[in-house]
Structure formats: structure tokens, C-alpha cells
Amino acid sequence: MDNMEPIQSSTGEASKMPPIQLLAPSHDIGNSVFAAFNERKTIREISERPLSLQVLSSLLWAAYGVNRKTGPFGIPGRTAASASNSQEIDLYVAMSEGVFLYDAFKSVLQPILAEDLRARALNPAQKGFQMTAPVQLIYVADLHRLTRTAGYNEPGLHEVDVQKSYYFVDTGLIAGNVYLFAAANGLAAWFHNCDKTIDEKLKLTTHQRVLFAQSVGYPGKQ
Secondary structure (H helix, E strand, O other), rough: OOOOOOOOOOOOOOOHHEEEEEEOOOOOOOOOOHHHHHHHHOOOEEEOOOHHHHHHHHHHHHHHEEEEOOOOHOEEEOOOOOOHHHEEEEEEEEEEEEEEEEEEOOOOEEEEEEEOOOHHOHHHHHHOOOOOOOOOEEEEHHHHHOOOOOOOOOOOOOOOHHHHHHHHHHHHHHHHHHHHHHHHHEEEEEEOOOOOOOHHHHHHOOOOOEEEEEEEEEOOOO
């Protein structure tokens, strides 16, 4: 990937991985929103060709970046809405170099694991599909953050089923942004289920839930 040193360690030690400083999103790439809607589709055949750092940076910003200093409840706003602006969805980015956590506020990818987990972003029923997409976005809900948002006293938010509906919808909003960015920039995207046991590798807390994943890259043979 452009401007990135290869990760040599395969021990799973994140301390050996440097964080990746992302670039400012480019507003000069891509087609109009209407052209993107016209091209939006799921493409499961994805090339191994890596994304440049600029494309990756712009993709993550479009998906769930910070787009204004002040949003609801005085918290910075992001490109995808969330329940009471709780921002309870985390984006883990799995690449050949390892797994990183997207920090939208610092515009950086923080290293989590020096291991290629892209194949684990598919569940066993999907193993027949190509597993070499350069980027696998893994969506993780943080229930602790959801239940401690400034808007937690909103009617219904205390109910488990309502909480679940919110973090599923919030994930879908981010995934929709990814689809539109992909369509506007000639990329392939596929939103799908994933192997939930990946939570052990990511060392998630009891408050976190692995939800879905999304493969992103350049279109392969179709």
C-alpha cells in the first residue's frame, strides 16, 4: 500500500506495528451522488490489488469520518448517523499487514493485531468466495458507549431489542456510505456476515459485539 512499511511480524503483537497516519480525504475524486446511486451494487469478485493510502483514507472518511466539529449533544458529528450521536460502532480494518482500529478523530489507524484476518471476515458458509480483498471492514458495536450516550434517556433506548435495532441500523448507514463511495470511485464492495469468533482475536470486551463485515477493493473478474 502506498506510503506504508510492510509489517514483518506475524506473532500477533500489535506493539510491533506502527500506526498508519491517514491523509485528508480527497474531494476531487469520484462521480456525482446521482451517478453513484446509478452504479451502486454488490460485487463479490474483488481483486487483490491494494488500495492506495489516499483511497483508503477517503474511503474511511466517507464511511464514518468526522465532518463537523459540533453535532447533536455537543459531540463532533460524523458522516453516518447514530442513535443519539452515541457513535457506538467501531470500524476495524483488516488488511494483509494486520488489523487496525479506525480513529476518526485523529485520522489514524491504530494497530490492533499483526496478523492477516481477512479470511475470518467471512463466515464458514461463504468460504467459497474469494477472500483476498485488500480491505475488510469489520463492524463492531460497543454497547457500553450506546448506553452511556448523552441521549440515553430517550424513550425505549433502555430496552435491549431497541438497542439492537439501533446498532444494526447504524451499521447499515455506514455500510451504505461505503457502497456509494465504492460506486463513485470504481471500487467493488460487498456487505456480508462474518465469523463471529473473530472477537477472540480482536480481544473485545464483554460490551462489544461483532456484527458484520464489508469487503472493499477493485473489481476482479466478473
